[in-house]
Amino acid sequence: MELNRRTVIAGAAAAGLAATTLGTGSAEAAPGGRKPVKELFGKLADGTKVHRWSLENGGTRLKVLSWGGVVQSLELPDRHGHYANVSLGFDNIDDYVAKTPYFGALIGRYGNRIGKGRFTLDGTAYQLSVNDGVNSLHGGTKGFDKHVWDVEPFTKGSDVGLHLYYVSIDGEMGYPGTLRTKVTYTLTRDGDWRIDYEATTDKATVVNLTSHVYWNLAGEGSGSIENHELTIAASRYTPTDSGLIPTGELAKVSGTPFDFRRAKAIGRDIRAAHPQQVTAKGYDHNWALDKGITARPEHVATLRDPSSGRTLSIASDQPGLQFYSGNFLDGTLVGTGGRVYRQGDALCLETQHFPDSPNQPAFPSTVLRPGRTYRTSTVHSFGS
Numbered sequence: 001m002e003l004n005r006r007t008v009i010a011g012a013a014a015a016g017l018a019a020t021t022l023g024t025g026s027a028e029a030a031p032g033g034r035k036p037v038k039e040l041f042g043k044l045a046d047g048t049k050v051h052r053w054s055l056e057n058g059g060t061r062l063k064v065l066s067w068g069g070v071v072q073s074l075e076l077p078d079r080h081g082h083y084a085n086v087s088l089g090f091d092n093i094d095d096y097v098a099k100t101p102y103f104g105a106l107i108g109r110y111g112n113r114i115g116k117g118r119f120t121l122d123g124t125a126y127q128l129s130v131n132d133g134v135n136s137l138h139g140g141t142k143g144f145d146k147h148v149w150d151v152e153p154f155t156k157g158s159d160v161g162l163h164l165y166y167v168s169i170d171g172e173m174g175y176p177g178t179l180r181t182k183v184t185y186t187l188t189r190d191g192d193w194r195i196d197y198e199a200t201t202d203k204a205t206v207v208n209l210t211s212h213v214y215w216n217l218a219g220e221g222s223g224s225i226e227n228h229e230l231t232i233a234a235s236r237y238t239p240t241d242s243g244l245i246p247t248g249e250l251a252k253v254s255g256t257p258f259d260f261r262r263a264k265a266i267g268r269d270i271r272a273a274h275p276q277q278v279t280a281k282g283y284d285h286n287w288a289l290d291k292g293i294t295a296r297p298e299h300v301a302t303l304r305d306p307s308s309g310r311t312l313s314i315a316s317d318q319p320g321l322q323f324y325s326g327n328f329l330d331g332t333l334v335g336t337g338g339r340v341y342r343q344g345d346a347l348c349l350e351t352q353h354f355p356d357s358p359n360q361p362a363f364p365s366t367v368l369r370p371g372r373t374y375r376t377s378t379v380h381s382f383g384s
């Protein structure tokens, strides 16, 4: 099936995922917000153009690529009003294609790992693309982060934003069902960055979409995030085996390095030599949020950089949060500002369902069936 802009949008509209307002790029500026601006970012090897959209509202400046819905830059003021880009990335498309560890990207169909890339649904066994040892990570060898999305700008009241569309055909990366996906990035008048994910399918499937921004609130390329203070509203987390697949246990954080119920510097316990940290080379775990699944986004985590005063507060309706402390950054990638990224130079806070849920009956279900719409939202609020 050939996918082009028209079939993607028509398909999305037919699936009830139509854009809420204008999608022409000629929208008037929202009060307080700047109309999204489009520019050429680069070209893929086959000549396909990749565009970058720039948005600004409420003091937050966001740059998004049509490639993977990547947040290429997110600029925030510090306590003195000085802006810095707090999201790791590259200044060119070739590096995103060749070597990105999911910098800023949309992740699908399944955020994090599925053990051995296998699962059984309604009695049928599926084999997924395997790309992390024996396991499937972040959707497989060519996940949603490695496709050009169809992007439409919008303004709605005082909000500005982008609708991003991607259609994943039946069988792509081994997943059943054609999945029509719409992700909306909104910058609000308060400078919040909100993500609304929606998807429909024509066969029973599994889905777990998330965003993979690497945060450094002192600015990308400025060094370690070990002095950042983190709070996670969770009393339990999901320990993993050596392949980072959950064992199924919901272990208590109490008395362990995994206790972030009160603000704690990330570096404080990161060398505590807990067996789970040795396996993961730091933190790379799913926290089972105390609030569970909620109808609307509720507070799940707060991050604060004492040096700049910048803060990030995350609200989500999802049951889990993956906190990854940038363990695999190894000093070989040169980032947007021309500086090298080393281990622990950023962290990810991925709102999600638990990893490997399709193989863990006790975990909340990630099954999506025809006639239902997958919907989930995450809100990032900033301060300084």
Ligand code: GLA
Binding pocket: 101, 102, 112, 137, 244, 284, 285, 322, 324, 328, 348
């Ligand atoms: C997630 C995983 C990590 C790692 C990163 C990308 O956060 O949990 O193990 O794969 O993505 O490098």
